Amino acid sequence: MTARLTSELLPAWVTWLRAPNPGPMTLDGTNTWLLDDGTVIDPGPDDPAHLDAIVAAGPVRRILVTHGHHDHVEGVATLAAMTGASVGEAPDWLTVLDTPGHTADSVCFVAERDGRKVVFTGDTILGRGSSVVAWPDGDVGAYLASLDTLTGYPVPGLPGHGPALPNCAVAAAWLRAHRLERLDQVRDAVKQGASTPEDVVDLVYADVDPGIRFAAEWTVRAQLAYLATLSEL
Template sequence: MNALPTGIAEAIDPLVARVLAPNPSPYTYSGTQTYLVGTRELAVIDPGPDDPAHLDALIAAIAGRPVKAILCTHTHRDHSPAAAPLAVATGAPVIGCAPLVLQDAGPRADASFDTGYAPDRVLADGERIAGEGWTIEAVATPGHTSNHLCYALIEAQALFSGDHVMGWSTTVVAPPDGDMTAYMASLEKLMAREERVYHPAHGPAIEKPQRFVRGLIGHRKQREGQILRLLDEAVGEIPAMVERMYSGIDPRLKGAAGRSVLAHLIDLRTRGLVTEKEDGAWKKAA
């Protein structure tokens, strides 16, 4: 687990500092990492949970410098709720991903949605904002959520990858909003880019990102192959698939694993490879 203490601004690049929020959990690893970009004029990426101690730490790290933008990669509650109080404290606009509120009572392996997120401006794919010494480009990467954005820091050849590419675990893709087809396309999109390092919201920096992303694509294709082989064996119910695919998994995570399997099945159905039967089981398409 990341050894960085919470509430301390750590310089990780001449243009980037990182502050770890005190919200470790099974889905946040050591916590949400908030990034401060710039030296004299700042952007804040993924302000994190609405936690008073974390907000105080961010204000201390900002140290009175002007904040040009508060940017959120997406609107899960471990990423965006601190945007509003930080905007009040700094006078900065909230810019970035679109608002998204989804009522979802299913078994999750990540945080629920932030119902209070209200951006002053939504960035389109490829749109840029700039401050003194830095330029940030929005990179639309739907999949984990439909509103997920990564942010490329042009001067450092770095990408703030949010939850799309994490440094400690594969990304949760949970329907109805999580979309495996979109997620895989977003990974392929990143493969065509040339950033030298990724700074994820959870986990350590990724120093060879193209190789890392290629591994993520391979992992998902491996899971897809497992599902197709199980369908060949007439194992078409998701709970039975989870038992076979996730041997030894913590029982508390089986529901979330089932949603990942469902995301793969929906993608396979979109590609015409499987169909869902009337009883809810799945089979290969004829």
């Protein structure tokens, strides 16, 4: 069954539903966010119980997505058919931030009402851990710039996976420092003789879960591409 969660970080006008699709890439499952004006952010998988829970928590008037990965958008068409909701048009009181990096189409949504402001971060910032830069669509330089943007939002972050974050700006700053540290490690791996992304993963991500090694290789390919643009490789 879909998990319906609560958090003291949520304004009264936000409801949090978690889809039943846990896994190495989705953590506890995809977070679906419902706003009391009928906006749904990231419907998640095309799972009947989850979509029924969204409708029950409705109304559902419009559907938005933070990016095009299937664990966020698979249920869009079915939910739209169930409710007649529009797709892709944000209400005036939501600010859309272009935050490419995880994917080229990644966005975040900033919402402010009744003295409360939150940022829906999608997979740009997760509730725990770090996000994959999904090469070739993802881009490290763009991701660093997006994190710079998000350091300007010291308000709760409501991510695509994992728990709500007390402070989006703090999380963004930590992730940016982590990415720069990883880039240093990749440089060192290349200096040690790593000649392929697989070699770099062996050195830099030696403890990665075998089930998500492919994601580490995506990120390494993106890191190597970024370093090449700096003429460092």
